[in-house]
Amino acid sequence: MTRNGSLAFAGHVLDDPESRSTVPLTLDALGPRVPASVVDIVAPDALERARWLGEIGFVPGEPLMVMLRGYGGDPLVVRIGASTFALRRSEAACVRVRLAT
Amino acid sequence: MNQAVVHLHRAGPLVALVGNPNSGKTALFNQLTGSRQKVANYAGVTVERKEGRFVTRGGRALRMLDLPGAYSLHPRSPDERITSDVLFGRAAAERRPDLVVCVVDATNLRRNLRIVLAVRRLGLPCVVALNMNDLAQRRGIAIDAERLEAELHLPVVPTVAVRSDGADALRALLDDPSIWRRPSIATSAAADAPPDTRGDHAAVRDILARLGIDDAVPHVASDRIDDVVLHPVAGPLILAVVMFLMFQAVFAWAEVPKGAIEAATAWLGHVIGDALPDGRLRSLVVDGLIAGVGGVIVFLPQILILFFFILVLEESGYLPRAAFLLDRLMGGVGLSGRSFIPLLSSFACAIPGIMAARTIADPRDRLVTMMIAPLMTCSARLPVYALLIGAFVPERTLALGVGLQGIVLFALYVAGIGGAFVVAWTLKHLTAQGRVRTLLMELPSYHWPTARNVAIGLWQRAVVFMRRVGTIILALTVLLWFLSSFPAPPPGATGAAIQHSFAGMLGHALAVVFAPIGFNWQISIALVPGLAAREVAVSALGTVYALAATGDDTAQALTPLIAHDWSLATALSLLAWYVFAPQCLSTLATVKRETGGWRMPLVMAGYLFALAYAASFATYRIALLLGAA
Numbered sequence: 001m002t003r004n005g006s007l008a009f010a011g012h013v014l015d016d017p018e019s020r021s022t023v024p025l026t027l028d029a030l031g032p033r034v035p036a037s038v039v040d041i042v043a044p045d046a047l048e049r050a051r052w053l054g055e056i057g058f059v060p061g062e063p064l065m066v067m068l069r070g071y072g073g074d075p076l077v078v079r080i081g082a083s084t085f086a087l088r089r090s091e092a093a094c095v096r097v098r099l100a101t
Numbered sequence: 102m103n104q105a106v107v108h109l110h111r112a113g114p115l116v117a118l119v120g121n122p123n124s125g126k127t128a129l130f131n132q133l134t135g136s137r138q139k140v141a142n143y144a145g146v147t148v149e150r151k152e153g154r155f156v157t158r159g160g161r162a163l164r165m166l167d168l169p170g171a172y173s174l175h176p177r178s179p180d181e182r183i184t185s186d187v188l189f190g191r192a193a194a195e196r197r198p199d200l201v202v203c204v205v206d207a208t209n210l211r212r213n214l215r216i217v218l219a220v221r222r223l224g225l226p227c228v229v230a231l232n233m234n235d236l237a238q239r240r241g242i243a244i245d246a247e248r249l250e251a252e253l254h255l256p257v258v259p260t261v262a263v264r265s266d267g268a269d270a271l272r273a274l275l276d277d278p279s280i281w282r283r284p285s286i287a288t289s290a291a292a293d294a295p296p297d298t299r300g301d302h303a304a305v306r307d308i309l310a311r312l313g314i315d316d317a318v319p320h321v322a323s324d325r326i327d328d329v330v331l332h333p334v335a336g337p338l339i340l341a342v343v344m345f346l347m348f349q350a351v352f353a354w355a356e357v358p359k360g361a362i363e364a365a366t367a368w369l370g371h372v373i374g375d376a377l378p379d380g381r382l383r384s385l386v387v388d389g390l391i392a393g394v395g396g397v398i399v400f401l402p403q404i405l406i407l408f409f410f411i412l413v414l415e416e417s418g419y420l421p422r423a424a425f426l427l428d429r430l431m432g433g434v435g436l437s438g439r440s441f442i443p444l445l446s447s448f449a450c451a452i453p454g455i456m457a458a459r460t461i462a463d464p465r466d467r468l469v470t471m472m473i474a475p476l477m478t479c480s481a482r483l484p485v486y487a488l489l490i491g492a493f494v495p496e497r498t499l500a501l502g503v504g505l506q507g508i509v510l511f512a513l514y515v516a517g518i519g520g521a522f523v524v525a526w527t528l529k530h531l532t533a534q535g536r537v538r539t540l541l542m543e544l545p546s547y548h549w550p551t552a553r554n555v556a557i558g559l560w561q562r563a564v565v566f567m568r569r570v571g572t573i574i575l576a577l578t579v580l581l582w583f584l585s586s587f588p589a590p591p592p593g594a595t596g597a598a599i600q601h602s603f604a605g606m607l608g609h610a611l612a613v614v615f616a617p618i619g620f621n622w623q624i625s626i627a628l629v630p631g632l633a634a635r636e637v638a639v640s641a642l643g644t645v646y647a648l649a650a651t652g653d654d655t656a657q658a659l660t661p662l663i664a665h666d667w668s669l670a671t672a673l674s675l676l677a678w679y680v681f682a683p684q685c686l687s688t689l690a691t692v693k694r695e696t697g698g699w700r701m702p703l704v705m706a707g708y709l710f711a712l713a714y715a716a717s718f719a720t721y722r723i724a725l726l727l728g729a730a
Contacts, residue, residue, distance in 0.1 A: 048177075049539060049541075051175070052177055052462075052541060053541070055172050055173040055175065055177075056172055056212070056541070056543070057211070057212045057302075059302045062302075067324065067327065068327065068328065068331055069333075070331070070333065070425065070426070070428065070429055071333040071334075071337075071429060072333075072429065074428075074429065074432075075425060075428045075429070075438070075540050077327065077331060077425070077544060081209070081211040081212060082208065082209045082211050082212070083209055083211075083212050083543060084323070084327075084543065084544040084545075084546075085541065085542065085543050085544065086421070086424075086425045086428070086438065086540055086541075086542045086543075086544055087540055087541060088428070088432075088437070088539065088540040088541075091539060091540060091541060
């Protein structure tokens, strides 16, 4: 994903050397109950979706975890902060994450 | 200080409740206003508007508006747009509130406090109701309300919406004149903050860190329940059982109240019939009004039982789980799990269902959901189904206490759902090529439904239904009685009087159209007033048969009458007709309002009519071939 295509909140692009040096891990690829945190939202084709994800709490640094998946792996149940949301796999693919240390 | 002037307004000061979905906002609203609520729509849009009156501890009468739940003041759906328009003072025919009560879920301040910061920036007087504080304490989240108050520069009161004394602190706070003034410190503090979600989120995190409650505490019990309820195998099975039990209960539990209403209607008919002199007036009152309206009210218990289940499932938090389970299935026909809740509401009535489609952000998904909503078997069809099933399906108990009549009813529901899926699947191939699908739906923590909230919800449904009975159904019943009674038969004419009336002429004309699908002229007459409200068809049949019969039969005797008069093939054909037919003008009117034009309602009426005619034709012909004449 190019820098031009990445979108963080209110026009800021997250300047984090770590997230650029490693292959980005996205939420849809995360195993069940593996603690992680949000790096940024990348949705160049769906800016509205990126903004909405931010509004329900998918903001950089927020802890998250895949709780479980539906039949066939889609949709996913995701814990974000203290809330639980159901997301389609394509939606989860917009969320870049980093494993919690 | 123009707010002070508004306080003297005749209607009383206006308080608006604002909060995230699932923050217990409506429960708090119910707690404060009780049954003194008015349910209507916002001007120009069909978003449900709930206003109530309540009295503070000091005896001050206030108006309270329960705004639709919103995650932010940047609206994504028509529901959320109302909330932000009212708060910004842009909503048509709505006064800007004099005070905003921000309802926050104490177990999830991380997300809930963000909208408080956004509301604070508006500069309206604002207080914070720290709701579900008891749950937060039980989960080990100790919130220091005074320190939170200092952090937010807003008054904070703990509330427990589900406890009868839970809103007392808020009631008392609203007597304090200082909270009705515009906050001075809050507006200046807010002016410095960047007005974006990231800034608000960071601000909330800082506040929670200073209060020592910045750890996200999950609801462990909810997670355990989800492991079972959302299990790939167990989950769908549980859902199927819940739905099946729900529809069995609709029939089984309604027996006793139904019998009571029938007995009362018959008793009233006799008493008034004896008191009135024989003639036109007695015919109007007994055969028209009492038999007609009574024949519709008799289905109120079933409608309430269905709504009872929907309300309990909604309150407990199970409905969004059901939507999650069905997302794949819905995805197969080009919709998302989000369409499930509007479609489930359509089982009670397509109108709230079509209105609930406003929570779907995607315009195409929203339109398709509205188009298929009338295929969900609404409660207005229940009277027709109940009558036909009662007359033609034997009351037999199969294994495990499951009745044959219940199974037939279940099959009718399945037929509607199946039809809806075929339509949605067709539309997917016509309109949804290569689109990105969205779901993004919150799964709130489970909690026990409270009797009070369910009771208020049921009461509102009952009032809406009785209002329909009292207005449109009553008017149509009288109109139909008139059409059935005039002109009087010529002297020396043979047969029932109705055959010579306007209704008879209309029915005979329509019968030509409907003869290929097995409808007789009585059914054809009943379908006409049924256009205004489906259930009217039953009272219409009652009127047609009560007047057509030469003996002293009344609408109560309709069941044995049609069982004798109609063939099984005709009954099955009528059932099939009712699964698909566009038999409801109010639904079409709602679609026109929601889509802003005549195109969609006309498309809807056209396709439903074609579908209904085809289904009835096939049903009738197949039944005849199988010997069900």
